[in-house]
Amino acid sequence: xxxxxxxxxxxxxxxxxxxxxxxxxxxxxxxxxxxxxxxxxxxxxxxxxxxxxxxxxxxxxxxxxxxxxxxxxxxxxxxxxxxxxxxxxxxxxxxxxxxxxxxxxxxxxxxxxxxxxxxxxxxxxxxxxxxxxxxxxxxxxxxxxxxxxxxxxxxxxxxxxxxxxxxxxxxxxxxxxxxxxxxxxxxxxxxxxxxxxxxxxxxxxxxxxxxxxxxxxxxxxxxxxxxxxxxxxxxxxxxxxxxxxxxxxxxxxxxxxxxxxxxxxxxxxxxxxxxxxxxxxxxxxxxxxxxxxxxxxxxxxxxxxxxxxxxxxxxxxxxxxxxxxxxxxxxxxxxxxxxxxxxxxxxxxxxxxxxxxxxxxxxxxxxxxxxxxxxxxxxxxxxxxxxxxxxxxxxxxxxxxxxxxxxxxxxxxx
Numbered sequence: 001x002x003x004x005x006x007x008x009x010x011x012x013x014x015x016x017x018x019x020x021x022x023x024x025x026x027x028x029x030x031x032x033x034x035x036x037x038x039x040x041x042x043x044x045x046x047x048x049x050x051x052x053x054x055x056x057x058x059x060x061x062x063x064x065x066x067x068x069x070x071x072x073x074x075x076x077x078x079x080x081x082x083x084x085x086x087x088x089x090x091x092x093x094x095x096x097x098x099x100x101x102x103x104x105x106x107x108x109x110x111x112x113x114x115x116x117x118x119x120x121x122x123x124x125x126x127x128x129x130x131x132x133x134x135x136x137x138x139x140x141x142x143x144x145x146x147x148x149x150x151x152x153x154x155x156x157x158x159x160x161x162x163x164x165x166x167x168x169x170x171x172x173x174x175x176x177x178x179x180x181x182x183x184x185x186x187x188x189x190x191x192x193x194x195x196x197x198x199x200x201x202x203x204x205x206x207x208x209x210x211x212x213x214x215x216x217x218x219x220x221x222x223x224x225x226x227x228x229x230x231x232x233x234x235x236x237x238x239x240x241x242x243x244x245x246x247x248x249x250x251x252x253x254x255x256x257x258x259x260x261x262x263x264x265x266x267x268x269x270x271x272x273x274x275x276x277x278x279x280x281x282x283x284x285x286x287x288x289x290x291x292x293x294x295x296x297x298x299x300x301x302x303x304x305x306x307x308x309x310x311x312x313x314x315x316x317x318x319x320x321x322x323x324x325x326x327x328x329x330x331x332x333x334x335x336x337x338x339x340x341x342x343x344x345x346x347x348x349x350x351x352x353x354x355x356x357x358x359x360x361x362x363x364x365x366x367x368x369x370x371x372x373x374x375x376x377x378x379x380x381x382x383x384x385x386x387x388x389x390x391x392x393x394x395x396x397x398x399x400x401x402x403x404x405x406x407x408x409x410x411x412x413x414x
Contacts, residue, residue, distance in 0.1 A: 002066050003042060007034040007211060010313040011290060018068075023209050031290050033311050034211040035251070036068055040258040049230060049261050058082045060116055060219040066255060068215055069123050076151045078109040080119045081219055085227040090344045091357075091377075095364050099374035101233060103224055104347055110147040110171065111140075111382035112303075113220060113245060118144035120216030121205045122154060128203075131155055135205035136193035138186050138241075138302045139168030140381055145205050146175035157202065159193040161186050164302060165386045185297065187307050207244045208310030214248045221252025224376065225262055232266050234373035237360055239352045239380055240270035240279055240326070241304035243315025249378070250318035266376070268324040269368070270315065271359030273299035273331060273351075278309055282316060283326040289313035300331045300389050303352035303381055325368060333358040338383060338393040348383035348390070 006015040009025035009032040016025075016034070025032025047065055055062045060081030064071060083105045092100040105113035118141065125133050134157040135145050142158045149156035158172050162181040172179045182189040190206060197204035207213055225232050232253065238246045246268060253265040272280050276297040282289070289312045297307040309315060319326055337354040341347060349357070356377045363369050383390050398410040408414070 002068060003039040004036055004068055005039050006037050008037055009034055010317055023204065023211070028290070030209070030310070031313055033208040033313060035314065036211050036215050038066075038255070040255075044259055047259070049226075052226060060119065060216070060223075063219055063222050066222070067120070067219075068212060069120070070127065073123060073127050074152070075123045076119050076148045078115075078119070078148060078151045080108055080115045080148070082223060083107045083220075085224065086345065086347070088345050091341075094344060095360060095375075096371060097364070097369060097375055098372050099233075100360075101228075101374070101376040102345055102347055102379055103220065103376060104379045105220060106347070106349065106353070106379055106382035108144075110143045111385055112144060113217065113378070113380040114141045114144040115148060116219055117141070117207075117213035117216035117244070117248075118148040118205065120212050121145070121203070121210060122148045122152060124212055125154065125203045126152065130203045132157060132200075132202040133205055134158070134193055134197050134202045135207075136160070136186065136189040137207075138305060139164045139385065140303050141205070141207060142177070143168060143171045143175070146172045146177035149177065150175040157196075159189040161189055165388060167387055168385055185307065186305065187294070187297075190310065206310070207242045213244055214251050214311070214314070217245055217248025218252030218255065220378070221249050222256065225253070225256055230262055232262050232264065233376040234266060235269060235369065235375045236266045236378060237269045237271060237356050237363075237375065238378045239301070239304045239356050240272050240315060241276065241306040241309065241352070243270075243279060243309040243311040245378075245380060246270050246318050247311045247314035250314070250322070265322050268318050268322045269359070269363065270319055270324070270326045271355050272326065272328045273301045273304055273334060273355060274328040275299035275331060276301075276305045276307070277326075277328040278307065279312060279315055280326040280328045282312065283319060289316055299334075299351075301334055301351035301355050302386070303350060304355065327359055327362060327368075329355055329358040329362060333361075335389065335393045337361075338390055342383070347379055349379050350381040350383050350385045351389050352381055353377075353379045
């Protein structure tokens with residue numbers, strides 16, 4: 001187990017021991033989402049990159065020595081992590097860029113990157129003998145927690161907006177979670193979940209509130225670096241709602257930089273939907289995280305819809321410290337990006353990560369990329385999560401009669 005030296009607040013800089021605080025900074029409140037830091041010098045003396053190469057573990061747990069969990073601690077038997085990284089020459093050609101990579105985290109067990117965070121939170125819950133874990137979610141985090149929890153027989157309670165896509169709600173119920181459909185926004189569901197966890201003693205997986213969600217999500221950066229032979233891309237683009245994923249991407253590269261395994265952290269670009277773009281507004285107006293106010297959250301990309309981004313402090317820092325950017329794309333471009341990306345790569349993306357491809361197109365048009373830069377697009381959720389939006393993005397199939405003549409006519413073959 002990596003030795004945790006402190007839990008540090010990104011707002012006030014206060015430091016806490018790992019046993020002193022369970023969730024957010026007691027002084028800064030919910031905006032003070034704590035960061036887990038390690039004894040990097042000790043890790044450097046114990047590990048090297050070749051140690052990982054020789055491991056036979058093909059999941060996120062190949063990095064167990066860099067994670068806040070004991071070496072012998074139980075974890076979910078589901079294979080989370082070590083998802084494929086694709087070089088996409090056709091996307092590079094379409095965008096007029098030298099190199100474009102796709103990291104397809106939709107191939108995790110429940111179909112999203114958020115399995116990484118849930119696997120970490122469930123593992124820590126098992127270490128502590130906790131029986132009930134709960135979360136609020138627009139769908140993917142809930143599915144991840146439900147599936148990972150089911151794999152180890154844990155009691156899972158979910159708070160999800162009643163407007164979440166039906167496919168995502170069905171997934172929760174199939175896994176046997178207790179599902180509370182909240183007749184309100186995600187932000188309201190988040191507060192309800194937080195309050196119930198604190199009053200009932202459940203372990204809360206809520207994004208940002210639990211500091212170990214980032215520690216699970218950061219493993220995607222470890223994989224990107226290892227899969228590219230420790231030569232990281234110039235730019236990594238990430239869909240952003242609560243800000244926890246981009247915070248995790250930054251943390252993973254930060255860890256590797258401290259260990260001397262990579263030479264730099266990529267420039268991070270966060271993509272939001274125009275209808276839910278609180279972090280874009282904050283970045284453009286140079287706001288501090290604690291100055292941010294709730295903003296409208298209305299977009300087809302439910303996975304990146306958040307009126308009050310919960311991990312806003314670490315998300316803003318990730319972009320600002322890497323000389324990156326936040327940008328917004330309209331729902332119309334997100335919708336058209338679903339089939340375009342699929343037809344270029346064979347990767348079926350839900351709206352939240354189709355937004356990343358739409359953002360890449362806009363970034364090229366605005367000169368945000370240099371033509372010689374290598375760019376990685378992080379795909380965080382499977383298109384089957386929201387089949388309704390996928391159906392809206394394409395025309396219907398050609399209807400034919402049961403005759404060769406009808407087939408020929410439909411295909412325009414004389």
